[in-house]
Amino acid sequence: MNEPATRVKQLAPDLWLLDTLFQGSPGVIASYLLTGPDGLALVDVGSAVTLDTLLASVRAAGHQPEEIAHILLTHIHLDHAGATGPLLRRTPHARVYVHHIGAPHLVNPSKLIESASRIYGDKMGQLWGEMLPVPEDRITTLDEGSEVRIGQRTLRALYTPGHAIHHVAFHDAANAAVFTGDAAGVRLEDVDYVRPPTPPPDLNLEDWSVSIERLRALRPETLYLPHFGPAAGTERHFAELRERLYAWGEIVARGMRQGENDAQIADDLAAAADPEVARAAATAGDPEQEVRRYELATNYLMSAQGYMRYYRKTHPEALAN
Secondary structure (H helix, E strand, C coil): CCCCCCCEEEEECCEEEEECCHHHCCCCCEEEEECCCCCEEEECCCCHHHHHHHHHHHHHCCCCHHHEEEEECCCCCHHHHCCHHHHHCCCCCCEEEEECCCHHHHHCCHHHHHHHHHHHHHHHHHHHCCCCCCCHHHEEEECCCCEEEECCEEEEEEECCCCCCCCEEEEEHHHCEEECHHHHCECCCCCCCCECCCCCCCCCHHHHHHHHHHHHHCCCCEEEECCCEEECCHHHHHHHHHHHHHHHHHHHHHHHHCCCCHHHHHHHHHHHHHHHHHHHCCCCCCHHHHHHHHHHHCCHHHHHHHHHHHHHHHCHHHHCC
16 A cells, blocks of 8 residues: 655654645645654644544654654644544554643544534535544643653643633743644745634634733744744744734624624635735745635634634624624
8 A cells, every 4th residue: 555645844853844735735734743762742633534644744754653652732623633533543652632621522522523513514524534532541631831741852731722722832942942733823834924713612812812922922933833834933923913813803893793694704804814815925836826725724714703703702792883
């Protein structure tokens, strides 16, 4: 059997970027491979659909999947954790590290699958495959300040809600780096544009603002983004994320006040943001392709639905005419 195509990049002697090639598109969903004498670690693992690509990528980096000892999840959304259950069947010594709020939904993913199904409908199988339960005895729960030692690195969990209530980032203080999960937004390769991923049900702008400030105050030199790859210029990155998070919120609130539905508000977001992405991507090759890749990473309809739930639940006064 031929190995799936892979796209891997060594970032440091002990760190690799593994592209999961989500839906056949490069540079959309990443996993990070860390090496050390006590086994390998993966930070986020992508969709169950791309598990074979992930395993082939580990091998392309010069290692074997059986060496994986640590699976660190920033949060349990299907593009970050969907492959966890199937992966454990191939990695007999691996443990899963996840925030304590997210852990029960790995053990019994029925509510997570139900929630995602409301967003993705009949595309669930194509996008995410089968999310299998994770045995409870293979989970280590994380709280604020929990530390995981991987080789020469110590990764400290930082509770960073806003995108998701169970979200953590992993701070690598010695290397002035953060494995951010979605708390630092989406910034695809070679495109200088930060887009907020705002799915339901947990979006909270106030919490996310606090999380952004926490990460910014660390003064990291590098953000390891799952969407996608290492990013420098972190001060400007965080400022752009926060500004756009609220600007999109204003677009959604205005649409809600005008009686628009989620599809119409998604079109409003696209009308505002797609030209910005295209301009930012003008030197990266095909601007239209970059617009499509951003939509694959975090689609407008999902983003609109996240804001709409947030306003109805948290700020109904913002919807009054």
